[in-house]
Amino acid sequence: MALIASHVIFALQETRRFKVISIDNHHNSHPKSLQRVAQIARDALPPNASEQDKESTVIDAWTCDLRNREQVRNVFEHYGKDGIWGVIHIAAYKAVGESSEIPLTYYENNVGATISLLQIMSEYDCTRIVYSSSATVYGTPPVIPIPETTRMKADSPYGKTKVMDETIIEDVCSAEPTRWSALSLRYFNPAGAHPSGLIGEDPLGRPMNLLPLLSHMAIGLVKDSKLQVFGQDYPTPDGTCVRDYLHVVDLAKGHLLALDALGPDSHVFDTCPTNARFKAYNLGKGHGMSVLEMVDAMRKATGFDYKYEVIGRRHGDVPELVADPTLARKELGFNAPQDLVTMCRDLWNWQTKNPKGYGGPDEVLPAGATPTLHQL
Numbered sequence: 001m002a003l004i005a006s007h008v009i010f011a012l013q014e015t016r017r018f019k020v021i022s023i024d025n026h027h028n029s030h031p032k033s034l035q036r037v038a039q040i041a042r043d044a045l046p047p048n049a050s051e052q053d054k055e056s057t058v059i060d061a062w063t064c065d066l067r068n069r070e071q072v073r074n075v076f077e078h079y080g081k082d083g084i085w086g087v088i089h090i091a092a093y094k095a096v097g098e099s100s101e102i103p104l105t106y107y108e109n110n111v112g113a114t115i116s117l118l119q120i121m122s123e124y125d126c127t128r129i130v131y132s133s134s135a136t137v138y139g140t141p142p143v144i145p146i147p148e149t150t151r152m153k154a155d156s157p158y159g160k161t162k163v164m165d166e167t168i169i170e171d172v173c174s175a176e177p178t179r180w181s182a183l184s185l186r187y188f189n190p191a192g193a194h195p196s197g198l199i200g201e202d203p204l205g206r207p208m209n210l211l212p213l214l215s216h217m218a219i220g221l222v223k224d225s226k227l228q229v230f231g232q233d234y235p236t237p238d239g240t241c242v243r244d245y246l247h248v249v250d251l252a253k254g255h256l257l258a259l260d261a262l263g264p265d266s267h268v269f270d271t272c273p274t275n276a277r278f279k280a281y282n283l284g285k286g287h288g289m290s291v292l293e294m295v296d297a298m299r300k301a302t303g304f305d306y307k308y309e310v311i312g313r314r315h316g317d318v319p320e321l322v323a324d325p326t327l328a329r330k331e332l333g334f335n336a337p338q339d340l341v342t343m344c345r346d347l348w349n350w351q352t353k354n355p356k357g358y359g360g361p362d363e364v365l366p367a368g369a370t371p372t373l374h375q376l
């Protein structure tokens with residue numbers, strides 16, 4: 001839960017340069033994840049930490065629904081005009097399969113909420129945004145590894161919400177080029193957890209991604225006797241789908257680089273084709289791993305003897321999604337150095353220290369309620 005956001009918050013706090021304000025409706029997160037992040041940040045402080053350093057480890061955590069304009073406005077009002085330097089917009093629904101069943105819910109939460117967030121940001125003169133996009137914007141890409149210049153052609157409603165949000169944000173940057181600047185980060189497959197084992201992924205119900213599923217199988221939360229592998233007849237080395245996994249801590253650091261690239265000394269927009277200060281970057285390692293290679297890596301990390309059976313291809317699966325990360329490397333200085341062994345080790349460390357995750361979701365703020373602030 002709040003997998004990426006919790007790691008991003010830590011990456012920001014580790015620098016002691018930011019005051020983090022979090023907005024979450026706890027649809028898929030537990031407030032404990034934020035308490036844990038604050039704890040990791042406090043533990044990382046040197047003994048001679050200044051009051052300002054200590055203050056940078058305090059998170060202003062708002063329980064607030066991005067779909068509720070009044071709640072969001074209340075948060076911005078609390079800090080006043082110009083009071084928030086920039087926004088990293090991570091919140092979204094993210095289940096590809098579910099998005100085909102309830103598309104309107106996805107469009108409302110991922111697109112509607114983004115429009116209203118941008119409007120409120122504008123009202124409060126907060127015009128820098130880093131956006132969480134996804135490799136799903138590429139659909140079935142014509143070229144592997146995938147450069148950012150690849151046309152966007154998402155297959156699922158979820159992927160389309162990411163394409164729409166990127167389009168909307170770019171349009172906003174085009175309309176007011178001297179006011180707005182934005183970077184969209186197209187994540188490939190985040191994996192692992194912070195090495196402390198204090199924060200990690202805690203999926204609601206049955207995990208939908210491969211690594212959390214393997215981790216839940218090994219810890220006994222999922223009782224399946226066999227992993228179902230969707231197709232072994234793809235044009236890949238072992239016939240199973242290939243994805244580009246990167247450590248979530250490396251991914252989180254990419255957000256820090258992106259925020260800095262929205263600052264006054266940045267040159268990332270110098271090469272934009274128009275005067276709109278908008279750019280998208282792939283965040284991936286640039287190496288693919290097949291399903292069977294992942295199973296093997298998790299077997300080594302957990303000692304669990306995974307059995308698997310190959311069933312038919314799953315509708316919508318793309319054979320290979322591997323990033324060309326050259327642009328992010330060159331322009332942002334992004335790197336994802338941590339290897340698969342480390343990702344699996346850190347995931348298993350989190351899972352064994354928290355066999356039941358954070359312990360279930362917390363209360364969700366009812367519509368119309370005033371957002372609540374907790375300082376953690």
Ligand SMILES: NC(=O)c1ccc[n+]([C@@H]2O[C@H](COP(=O)([O-])OP(=O)(O)OC[C@H]3O[C@@H](n4cnc5c(N)ncnc54)[C@H](O)[C@@H]3O)[C@@H](O)[C@H]2O)c1
Binds near residue numbers: 003093209
């Ligand atoms: N995890 C992945 O594999 C992956 C890959 C590519 C892109 N992404 C994108 O990264 C982002 C984060 O993914 P994650 O895996 O951390 O997901 P997550 O579900 O763990 O985190 C999303 C957070 O947003 C919150 N949220 C959702 N709707 C909200 C709303 N209306 N108001 C306030 N809070 C709301 C949830 O409670 C949760 O804390 C998403 O935008 C997702 O689309 C994720």
